[in-house]
Amino acid sequence: MRRRLLLLCLTLLSLANSLPLWAQERPQVVVVGGGIAGLVTAYKLEQRGYRCSLLEGGDRLGGRIGTAHYPQGLEAEYGMQEIWEKSPLIGIIKELALTLEASDDPFSSLLIDDHLYAFTQDTREEYFKTLFTPAERKAFDATIAELESCYTEATTKGLTPKMLKLQNMSFAEFLKARKLPAKTEQAIRLTIEVELATVAEKFSALSAILEYRTFLFGGEKNYHVPGGNSVIIGKLGEALKGPKVMGATVTHVARRNVNGRLLAEVSYLKNSTEQKIQADAVVMAVPWVMLHQIQFEPALTETQLRALSRLGRGQYTVIHMLLDKAVAGLWSQGDPFPVLSNAELGVIYGPHATDTKGAEMVFSFLIYGPEAEAYHMAPRDVKRAEVMEGMDAIWPGFSKYVHQTFFYSYHPAAVTYWPKGRSPLDELSEAIRTPNQGLFLAGDWTESSHAEGAVHSALLTSDKVDGYLKGLK
Numbered sequence: 351m352r353r354r355l356l357l358l359c360l361t362l363l364s365l366a367n368s369l370p371l372w373a374q375e376r377p378q379v380v381v382v383g384g385g386i387a388g389l390v391t392a393y394k395l396e397q398r399g400y401r402c403s404l405l406e407g408g409d410r411l412g413g414r415i416g417t418a419h420y421p422q423g424l425e426a427e428y429g430m431q432e433i434w435e436k437s438p439l440i441g442i443i444k445e446l447a448l449t450l451e452a453s454d455d456p457f458s459s460l461l462i463d464d465h466l467y468a469f470t471q472d473t474r475e476e477y478f479k480t481l482f483t484p485a486e487r488k489a490f491d492a493t494i495a496e497l498e499s500c501y502t503e504a505t506t507k508g509l510t511p512k513m514l515k516l517q518n519m520s521f522a523e524f525l526k527a528r529k530l531p532a533k534t535e536q537a538i539r540l541t542i543e544v545e546l547a548t549v550a551e552k553f554s555a556l557s558a559i560l561e562y563r564t565f566l567f568g569g570e571k572n573y574h575v576p577g578g579n580s581v582i583i584g585k586l587g588e589a590l591k592g593p594k595v596m597g598a599t600v601t602h603v604a605r606r607n608v609n610g611r612l613l614a615e616v617s618y619l620k621n622s623t624e625q626k627i628q629a630d631a632v633v634m635a636v637p638w639v640m641l642h643q644i645q646f647e648p649a650l651t652e653t654q655l656r657a658l659s660r661l662g663r664g665q666y667t668v669i670h671m672l673l674d675k676a677v678a679g680l681w682s683q684g685d686p687f688p689v690l691s692n693a694e695l696g697v698i699y700g701p702h703a704t705d706t707k708g709a710e711m712v713f714s715f716l717i718y719g720p721e722a723e724a725y726h727m728a729p730r731d732v733k734r735a736e737v738m739e740g741m742d743a744i745w746p747g748f749s750k751y752v753h754q755t756f757f758y759s760y761h762p763a764a765v766t767y768w769p770k771g772r773s774p775l776d777e778l779s780e781a782i783r784t785p786n787q788g789l790f791l792a793g794d795w796t797e798s799s800h801a802e803g804a805v806h807s808a809l810l811t812s813d814k815v816d817g818y819l820k821g822l823k
Contacts, residue, residue, distance in 0.1 A: 375401060376401075376627070376628055376629065377401045377402055377403040377592060377627070377629045378400045378401045378402070378629055378630045378631065378819060379392070379395055379400055379401070379402045379403075379629055379630065379631045379632070379633060379815060379819075380402075380403050380404075380405065380614065380616050380627055380629040380631075380632045380633070381395075381402055381403070381404045381405070381632075381633045381635055382404075382405050382600050382603075382616065382632065382633065382634050382635060382636055383405075383406065383407075383413070383633075383634065383635035383636040383792075383793070384404055384405075384406030384408070384410075384411040384412070384413065384587075384594065384596075385411075385412060385413025385414065385415070385635060385636075385637075385793075385804065386412070386413060386415055386430075386439070386582075386583070386586075386801050386804045386805060386808070387413075387635040387792045387793045387794065387804040387805070387807055387808045387811075388404060388406075388413075388633065388635030388636075388792070388808075389404070389411060389583065389586040389587065389590070389808075390442060390586065390804075390805050390808035390809065390812075391633050391635055391792055391808040391811050391812050391815075392404050392590055392592065392633075393442075393586055393589055393590060394808065394809060394812035395812050395815060395816070396589075396590060396591055396592065398812070398816055400815075400816075400819065401592055402590070402592040403592050403593050403594075403595070403627060403629070404590065404592065404593070404594045404595065405595050405598040405600055405616065405618055405627075406594065406595065406596050406597075406598060407597070407598060407599045407600065407636075408596070408597070409596055409597060410596070411583050411586075411587050411594070411596075412429070412580055412583035413429070413637075414429040414430060414760065414764065414801070415429045415430045415579055415580055415582065415583055415801060416428050416429040416580055416758075417429075417577075417578025417579060417580035417581075418670060418756065418758070419578070420670075420672060420712060421708070422706055422707070422708030422710060423703065423706045423707075423708070424672070424702070424703045424706060424708070424710060424711070424712045425577070425578050425702065425703055425712065426670050426699075426702040426703070426712040426714045427574075427578065427579055427668075427714070428668040428670065428758040429579070429580075429668075430579050430800070430801045431574075431579075431699065431716065432453060432572035432573070432574070433450070433572060433573045433574060433575075433579070433801075434564045434570045434571075434572050434573075434802060435570045435571045435572065435573065436563070436564075436570055437801070437802040437805065438802065438805045438806050438809055439582070439801060439802060439805045440573070442582070442586075442805065443575065443582060446582065446585040446586065446589065448575055448581060448582065448585060449575065449576055450573040450574070450575060451573060451574055451575070451576055452571055452572075452573055453571075453572045453573060453574055454572065454688065455469070455474055455569070456564055456565050456569035456570055456571070456572065457469065457474055457477070457541070457565065457569065458541075458688045458689060458690050458697075459686040459687070459688065459689040459690070460481065460536075460537055460540060460689070460690050460691075461689055461690065461691035461693065461695070461698075461744070462533060462536050462537070462540075463536075464743070466686065466689065466744055467480065467481045468684065468686035468689075469686060470683065470684030470685065470686055474569075478490075481533075481537070482533065482534065482537075483531075485531060486531045486533050486534045489528075489530050489531055489534045490530075490534045490537065490538070493525075493528060493530065493534070493538060494565075494566065497559055497562055497566055498566045498567055500512075500513070500516065500556075500559045501559050501560065501562065501563060501566055504556060504559065504560060504775060505560075508775055509773075509775045509776065513556055513773075513775065516554070516555040516556040516559065517554050517555070517556040517557075517771065517772065517773045517775070517776065518554070518770065518771055519554065519555050519770060520550060520551050520552065520553065520554060520555060520770045521539075521542065521550040521553055521554065521555045521557075521558035522539070522549070522550040522551040523555070524555035524558075525538060525539065525550065536692075539692075540690045540691075540692055541562075541565055541690065542558050542561060542562055543692065543718070543719060544690055544696075544697055544716070544718055545561050545562075545799060545800070546558070546561060546664050546765065546767040546799055547664025547665050547666050547718040547719055547722065547764055547765050547767070547799075548662065548664045548665070548718070548719045548720075548767055549719055549720070552662055552767065552769055552770075553662065553767040553768060553769060553770070554768050554769060554770050554771065554772055554773055556768075556773040556775065557767065557768035557772065557773045557774065560773065560774060560775075560798065561798060561799060595618075595620065597620055597621070598618040598619070598620050598625075599618055599619045599620075600616060600617070600618045600636075600644055601617050601618060601619060601624075601644065601645065602615075602616070602617040602644065602645045602646075602647070603615075603616050603617075603632055603634070603644060603645070603646050603647070603789065604617075604646075604647040605632075605647065605648065605787045605788050605789060606647075611822070612630075612787060612788050612822075613628050613629070613630065613788075614628065614629050614630065614631060614632040614788050614789070615627070615628050616628075616629070616632055630788065630818075630819055630822060631788045631789075631790065631815050631818055631819060632788060632789050632790070633790045633791075633792050633811055633815065634789065634790070634791050634792065635792040635793055635804075635808070635811075636793065637763065637793065637795070638658055638661060638763075638766060638793060638795040639663065639762050639763050641658060641791075642658075646789070648786075648787065650786065651781065651786060653777075653778065653781040654781050654782055654784075654786070654791075656778060657778035657779060657781050657782045658782070660769065660771075660772055660778060661766050661767070661768065661769075661772070661795060662766065662767040662768065662769045663762060663763035663764075663766070663767075664718070664719070664763065664764055664765040664766065664767050664799065665718065665719060665720070665722035665723040665760070665763065665764055666716060666717065666718050666722050666759075666760055666764035666765065667696075667716075667717040667718075667721075667722040667725040667757060667758065667759045667760070668714065668715070668716055668717070668757070668758040668759075669714065669715040669717065669734075669737060669755065669756070669757055669758075670712055670713070670714050670755070670756040670758075671712070671713045671714070671715075671752050671753075671754065671755050671756075672710050672711075672712060672713075672752070672753045672754040672755075673701075673710060673711055673712075673713050673751045673752055673753065674709060674710060674751045674753065675704065675709055675710065675711050676751060677701075677711075677713070677748060677751035678701065678704070678711075680745040680746075680747065680748060681745065685700070685701075686700075687699060687700025687701070688700060692719075693721075693740060694717070694721050694733075694736045694737060694740050695715060695717075695737060695740045695741065696715050696716050696717035696718050696721060696722070697715065697716040697718070698715055698741075699713075699714040699715065699716060700713060700714070701713050702714060710753065715737065722759070722764070725757070725759050726759065726761055730755075730757055733757075734755050738752065765794065765799045765800060766794060766795035766799055767799055774796075774797055774798060779796070782795075782796050783796050783807075783810070785814055785818060788818065790811050790814060790815055790818075791811075792804075792807045792808055792811040793807055794807065797810075
């Protein structure tokens with residue numbers, strides 16, 4: 351009998367030793383959320399030697415980064431469209447040994463008062479000559495110079511009295527105070543309203559200036575990954591050594607002292623069954639609108655809750671259309687895409703994957719702001735008809751080339767914006783970034799409105815978690 355027990359123990363020990371370290375020990379960090387913020391946080395912590403487990407409520411990783419694939423090798427993004435050259439995501443992509451392809455100039459064609467100002471020229475200067483009169487161009491250049499000055503002050507000196515004044519006014523008020531020519535004002539508004547997914551009356555001037563960086567100082571190049579930006583997500587997922595649990599709906603996060611040590615316990619539902627996992631720290635890398643669906647013990651601080659309640663919800667809906675390639679004859683005098691519009695057409699990104707052998711192409715739109723919000727309560731065929739009518743008004747006959755239409759909406763929010771009285775530089779934003787007894791909040795909503803902010807947040811959070819865990823030793 352003793353011999354059998356000994357053999358059993360030796361067998362179990364052998365099996366345990368054959369398991370990877372991740373399966374033998376509890377994780378040091380649980381990362382909740384498998385979007386780009388959660389993935390990069392876990393990736394960077396694992397690079398430092400920490401054991402991480404990732405919980406994702408959906409059936410795929412990536413969050414708002416997603417590429418739709420259609421027959422005949424067609425593909426188009428329904429999430430992150432551009433990767434700007436100063437984004438920290440560029441460094442992650444290079445670490446993953448992925449290829450980057452340069453895309454368009456940061457400035458785009460504009461649809462203003464039903465007139466298309468097409469950017470089909472070889473240079474931005476040539477385009478601006480067709481877009482602006484000399485007076486409009488002078489006002490545009492002066493405003494860009496002012497935005498550059500304000501950006502420099504905000505990022506080097508913080509919330510100075512001048513920046514506080516900008517924080518306490520809307521970007522629409524900022525522009526009105528400068529008495530710009532109508533077309534100049536509209537061009538500047540369109541450029542940033544697209545980024546923040548709402549109208550300039552809703553977000554603060556300071557937050558707009560911080561987001562405007564990609565168009566300042568000469569503008570930044572933007573890139574994409576061949577095969578779709580979701581390739582980044584796939585590579586990050588493959589790089590993680592720790593377990594990735596899909597379909598895990600987190601319900602509770604409790605931090606308690608156990609034998610004199612603060613431990614975090616995360617409860618989640620998987621296949622309708624409650625499960626628990628313990629760790630030294632928890633990173634919540636979920637959309638901020640989902641935080642209130644989770645019970646925290648102890649609760650988030652009053653300042654953190656006030657900060658979350660005073661964020662704005664930007665809206666996006668992405669539309670993909672499969673078209674006959676012959677549609678390109680409608681813009682045979684030059685490809686004007688993308689086109690910025692504040693009508694029901696949003697950003698007309700235009701054709702993708704036109705080099706495939708099939709007879710079709712993908713044509714995409716990014717509807718934003720109030721127009722995107724309307725998609726939550728309107729029949730798809732009604733909205734499709736509106737888009738067709740709008741496109742036929744610009745390029746007569748466009749609708750007859752459309753074969754199929756696909757819609758991708760985000761509810762209750764797609765991105766974050768900071769309303770009048772708020773900015774990423776204020777005390778409320780700092781409170782969100784402050785750890786709370788082993789609990790760390792991460793995501794674009796802690797830094798800025800897009801994937802770039804999510805990656806920046808992930809890098810800062812991994813540093814803070816590293817410092818916290820070292821302090822426990």
